[in-house]
Amino acid sequence: MKKLIILASALGAVATAALAQTTPSPKGDTPAxxxxxxxxxxxxxxxxxxxxxxxxxxxxxxxxxxxxxxxxxxxxxxxxxxxxxxxxxxxxxxxxxxxxxxx
Incomplete structure (x- = not known):
């Protein structure tokens, strides 16, 4: 169970970083x-x-x-x-x- 929590935390951190790198413009069709x-x-x-x-x-x-x-x-x-x-x-x-x- 402890390993599962650590894995979920790590995946969440990676996903958050990936989203920050591809933030769309207000139009939503191009990078900021x-x-x-x-x-x-x-x-x-x-x-x-x-x-x-x-x-x-x-x-x-x-x-x-x-x-x-x-x-x-x-x-x-x-x-x-x-x-x-x-x-x-x-x-x-x-x-x-x-x-x-x-x-």
Whole structure:
């Protein structure tokens, strides 16, 4: 009986951790935080952005952009910048979910 209680507790802890990693957005169709493999198709999403300027620049660079310039947080909570990707100058945005999109 004691082993059963320990096993049930361990499984509960693992299940809770797994749920915390895949918390859906309010729409329920995308992760709350984008990863390189997931991106909200309606990005950029307006909302309270907690990325610092340095974090925003790093996130944009991780998405394959270089020479990130004029990085500014707009009134909708979306970081906006100019950058280079594949040799072309583009406008790029980073939303609070971590979605990086060219505009």
């Amino acid at each position: 935080v984008a990863t390189p493999d997931t991106q909200n198709p309606s990005a950029p999403v307006e909302g309270a952005n907690s990325f610092t300027e340095a974090q925003a620049k790093a996130r944009i660079e991780e998405a394959g952009y270089t020479d990130v310039k004029s990085l500014k947080l707009d009134d909708k909570g979306v970081w906006q910048a100019a950058a280079i990707k594949d040799g072309k100058s583009v406008s790029v945005a980073l939303d609070y979910q971590g979605n990086v999109t060219a505009q």
